Amino acid sequence: MTEQLNYFKWKQQAEAWMREAADYIRWQMHEQLDIKTKEHKNDLVTHVDEGVENFFINKISETYPSHRVMGEEGSFKKIDDLSGVVWILDPIDGTMNFVHQKSFFAISLGIYVDGEPAAGLVYDVMADELYSAVAGFGAFLNGKRLPKLGRVKLDESILSINPGWASKDETVRNLIETVRGARSYGVASLEIAYVASGRLDSYISLNLAPWDVAGGIILLQETGGLATNLKGETLTLLKKDSLIAANPSIHDGLVNRAFGTT
Incomplete structure (x- = not known):
């Protein structure tokens, strides 16, 4: 029970920090953005991404000195295992959308204890939609519990996938x-x-980092969904991997039909 109370406390604290970080993002959107590229020309990062990550690093180190942060903009380099409490952060998921559209981006955070999910949060900054979950206690959207996923047929499902x-x-x-x-x-x-939340029935991607998925997969687990790589294997959260996130009634069918594996 003490462990679970800690999970709720961390989630509540993370929610407050997310909203504070979101205020900073909205303010910076109207300033001149310092835009750089990382691995290739479409892999963007801005001073806002870096500022949000530094904000979380400072807050977490001050409040929970024994906890560690695996963040996209550099702090991941210090993490080579998931022992103890690790906060896995994407300060702005969807930086290209942030730069070009000023919408459709999120702060994503998963809190893991010895590699197991404790809490997950995904905050759509501009829509003001906060998804959150504590392991074993369901998932919520702006405080309203999300129902368990119902059955869906593959030919009646909605899939999200990169058009490229x-x-x-x-x-x-x-x-x-x-x-x-x-x-x-x-x-x-x-x-x-x-x-x-049932807005999509599945999402498939070839190459995602731990911070891309860490917050979301806890939400998915809490509504009965499944998240694996394309081979149907458990995600490691220590390296990049493929992903099938899906309603459980079509997950195996997607793995088998699309990729010829079991």
């Missing part, structure tokens, strides 16, 4: 033709949260 991947892969194109509709939002954490 679809343009190069016949198997993916065939899958898109099988489902009722396909979408792409460019924000992994939100897309996983949408599966958890």
Whole structure:
């Protein structure tokens, strides 16, 4: 019980910090952005991403000195295991959307204890939608409990997938033709949260980092959804991996039909 009370305390504290960070993001949106690239020209980072990560690092180190942070903008380099309490952070998931559209981006945070999920939060900053969950106690959207996912047929489902991947892969194109509709939002954490809430039925991606998925997969687990890599294996959260996040009634069908694995 003491452990679970800690989980709720961490989640509540994280929510307050997320809202504070969101105020900073909204303010900075109207200033000149310092935009840089990382691995390639479409992999963007701004001083706002870095500022939000530093904000969380400072708050967590001051409040919980024994906890560690795995963040996208550099703090991940200090993490090579998930022992103890690790906060896995994407300060702005969807930086390209943030830069170009000023919408459809999120702060994503998963809190893990010895590699097991404790709490997860995904905050759509501009829509003011906060998804949150404590392991074993359900998932919520702005404080309202999300129901468990109902059954859905693959040919009546909505899939989110990168259109660039679809343009190069016949198997993916065939899958898109099988489902009722396909979408792409460019924000992994939100897309996983949408599966958890039933707005989407599945989300598939080839190459995601731990901070892209850590907050969302806890939400998904709490509404009965499944998150694995394309082979159907458990995600490690220590390296980049593929992802199928899906309603449980179609998860295995997606793995088998799209990728020929079991």
